[in-house]
Amino acid sequence: MGQLFIPKGYKPLLDIRQTELGIQCIKDFFQHNLAAELRLRRVTAPLFVLKGTGLNDDLNGVERPVTFPIKDLNDQKAEVVHSLAKWKRMILGDYGIEKGYGIYTDMNAIRSDEELDNIHSLYVDQWDWEAHIDAKDRNIEFLKDIVRRIYGVMRRAEFVVYERYPHIRPQLPETIHFVYAEELLKKYPNLSPKEREDAITKEYGAVFIMGIGGKLANGEPHDGRAPDYDDWSTPNSDGYKGLNGDILVWNNILERAFELSSMGIRVDKEALLRQLDICGVPERKELYFHKRLLDGQLPLSIGGGIGQSRLCMFYLRKAHIGEIQSSIWPEDMQKKCAENNIPLI
Numbered sequence: 001m002g003q004l005f006i007p008k009g010y011k012p013l014l015d016i017r018q019t020e021l022g023i024q025c026i027k028d029f030f031q032h033n034l035a036a037e038l039r040l041r042r043v044t045a046p047l048f049v050l051k052g053t054g055l056n057d058d059l060n061g062v063e064r065p066v067t068f069p070i071k072d073l074n075d076q077k078a079e080v081v082h083s084l085a086k087w088k089r090m091i092l093g094d095y096g097i098e099k100g101y102g103i104y105t106d107m108n109a110i111r112s113d114e115e116l117d118n119i120h121s122l123y124v125d126q127w128d129w130e131a132h133i134d135a136k137d138r139n140i141e142f143l144k145d146i147v148r149r150i151y152g153v154m155r156r157a158e159f160v161v162y163e164r165y166p167h168i169r170p171q172l173p174e175t176i177h178f179v180y181a182e183e184l185l186k187k188y189p190n191l192s193p194k195e196r197e198d199a200i201t202k203e204y205g206a207v208f209i210m211g212i213g214g215k216l217a218n219g220e221p222h223d224g225r226a227p228d229y230d231d232w233s234t235p236n237s238d239g240y241k242g243l244n245g246d247i248l249v250w251n252n253i254l255e256r257a258f259e260l261s262s263m264g265i266r267v268d269k270e271a272l273l274r275q276l277d278i279c280g281v282p283e284r285k286e287l288y289f290h291k292r293l294l295d296g297q298l299p300l301s302i303g304g305g306i307g308q309s310r311l312c313m314f315y316l317r318k319a320h321i322g323e324i325q326s327s328i329w330p331e332d333m334q335k336k337c338a339e340n341n342i343p344l345i
Contacts (some may be wrong), residue, residue, distance in 0.1 A: 003117055004117055004118060004333055004336055004337075005117070005118050005254055005255075005256075005319075006319075006336065006340045006342075007253050007254065007255075007319050010253070010319050010340060010341055010342065011341050012318065012319075012323065012341065012342075012343065013165070013167060013168055013316070013317050014165065014168075014316055016343065016345075018165070019316060019318075019323065019324070021164075022161065022164065022165065022312065022315070022316050023312045023316075023324060025160065025161070025164060026157060026160075026161065026311060026312050026315055026316075027308060027312070029156075029157055029160050030127075030153065030154075030157045030306075030311060031104070031127055033153045033156060033157070034104065034127065034129070034150070034153050034306070035104055037149050037150070037152070037153050038102060038104075038129065038131055038146070038149065038150075039100060039101045039102065039131070040101070040102045040103055040104040040129055040131065041097075041101070041102075041103055041104075042103070042104055042105065043091060043095070043103045043104075043105050044105065045084055045087070045105035045106065045107055045108075045128065046081065046084075046087065047080060047081065047108060048068075048078045048079055048080045048081060049078065049079055049081060049087065050076065050077070050078055050079075051065075051067060051076075051077040051078060051079050052077075052287070053287060053288040053289060054086065054228070054284060054287030054288055054289040054290050055086050055087050055090070055288070055289050056079050056081055056082055056086075057081065057082040057083040057084070057085045057086065057226060057229070063082065063111060063113045063114075064112065064113055065079040065080060065081075065082060065112075066079065066080040066110045066112050067079050067080075068080075080109065080110045081107070081109050082109055082111060082124075083107060083109060083124070083126070083128060083305055084105065084107050084128040084305075085128070085226070085229040085230075085303070085305070086228060086229055086289050088103060088105070088128055088129070088130035088301075088303055089130055089229070089266060089293075089298050089299070089301050089303065090289060090292065090298060091103060091130075092130055092131075092132050092298070092299050092301055093292075093297060093298045093299050097131075097132050097299070098132060099132045099133065099134050099299075100131075100132065100133075101131065101132060102129060102130050102131025102132060102301075102303070103129065103130055103131075104127050104128065104129035104130075105127070105128050105129075106125070106127065106308075107124075107125065107126050107127070107128040107305065108123070108124070108125050109123070109124040109125075110122060110123060110124070111124055116329060116330065116333065118254055118319060118320050118321065119254070119258070119310065119313070119321050120321070121309070121321050121322065121325060121327045122327050122328055123325060123326075123327045124307075125307070125308040125309055125325065126305040126306055126307045126308055126310075127305065127306045127308060128303070128304075128305050129303055129304060129305075129306070130266075130301050130302070130303035131301060131302050131303065132299045132300070132301055133265070133299075133300050133301055133302050134300065135268075135300060137265075137300075137302070138231075138234075138243065138265050138268065138300065139236065139237060139243070140210070140236040140237055140238055140243060141237070142265070142302075143210075143243055143244075143245070143264065143265055143302070144178055144208070146263075146302060147176065147178075147208045147245070147247065147263070148175075148176065150247070150261065150263075150306070151172075151175075151176045151206065151208075151247065154172065154247075154249075154260070154311075155170075155172050155174075157311070157315065158170045158171075158172050158315055161315045161316070165316075168315070168316065168317055171205070171250075171252065172205065172206055172249060173204065173205035173206050175206075176204075176206040176207065176208055176247070177200075177204035177205075177206065177207045177208070178207070178208050178210065179200060179207055179208070179209055179210070180209070180210045180211045180238070180240045180242070181193075181209055181210065181211045181212055181216060181221075181222035181223075181242075182211060182216050182217060182240055183240075184196040184197075184200055184209065184222070185216050185217060185218060185222075186217075187200075188200075189218075193222045193223060194257075196222075197209065197248055197257040198256050198257045200257075201248045201249065201250045201256075201257035201258075202250050202257070204250075205249065205250050206247070206248070206249045206250070207247075207248050207257075208245050208246070208247050208248075209222070209245050209246050209248065210240070210242055210243075210244065210245035211232060211240050211241055211242030211244070211245065212225055212230075212232060212242065212244060212245055212246060212262075213225030213227075213230060213232030213233070213242065213244065213275075214232045214233050214241050214242060214278070223246075225244070227267075227272070227275035227276050227278065227279040227281065227284075228267060228272060228275070228276065228284065228289070228290060228293075229264075229266055229267065229303075230243075230244035230262075230263075230264035230265075230266065230267070231243045231244060231264060231265050231266060231267045231268070231271045231275075232244050232264070232275070233271055233274055233275050233278065234270075234271050242264075243264055243265035244262075244263065244264020244265065245262075245263065245264060246259050246261065246262050246263075247259070247260050247261040247262075247263070248260070249314065251314060252317075253317055253318070253319050254319065258310070258314060259307075259310070260306060260307055260310055260311060260314065261304055261305065261306045261307070262304055262305055263302070263303065263304020263305070264302065264303075264304065265301075265302045266300070266301045266302065266303060267293075268300060269293065269294055269296075272285075272290065272293060272294065273285065273294075276290075309321050309324045309325045312324045319342050320337060320342050320344065322337070322342075322344035322345060323342065323343060323344065323345065324345070325345065326345045329344060
């Protein structure tokens, strides 16, 4: 179990009825506005995929997917998804989505190896989105433009919450600050990656940290990334490597940086082969998804995931993700939360 943070003097700003109405309001507004902003159409997503296809998200490479046999497929194994990072790109191609347009879906996942704390649950819900792009769009300025547009939707959603609940005042800054993971290492050489995130996010309120996945000057990555969706190794026009990143905002309740989205321009053939080699898994190029990408059957794309419960938790100023979603928590965590005015659903 991760470390539980108890905010001093915490008291929920909304009761359970108001919270549920707030969740519905946020989810309805956000998904419709995100779809309009990025020109996305909704598609239906799988809860599980076949093992061995390369479609599941490997996250940091050590998390075990929930696996079960399928009786009518001779006990062939299926895996509950960790996310739909690669599946979405395949659907872009199969559905014939034109350049400049994309898809989004409600992604529900089970991550049984998650360390449970205020913001991590066994159950993950997010809007997974993916858009078809042109080769000329595979650059850092295009990525920044998409980030600004998503952040604009985030600020509008925060205002909608304020309209419904005037005592929950907006706190997101007008603009989001862009910074590379390598720059953070130079600025805070004696801090851990998470401490760097806290420091920079507290300073600016909202940041997009770029170039996550590859090794930095100290020989360590800022954070782990699978080698087969985000492009974290291609040199960009700013003189750094990577065409991906995370959106973080400062959470006043938890007094820490709070990740709302992970996203990026996806690998092309060259980046995929390079990153498979860097991560020591060149054999993955024989998997179904990877073969299709290398054979030119999948479109160039940009995509990401935006946490639904995370967004609601932030906007409604909640101290624990269990105040937003129904999940399973250790007994001692339930007890501590009950003793400190943190009502878990």
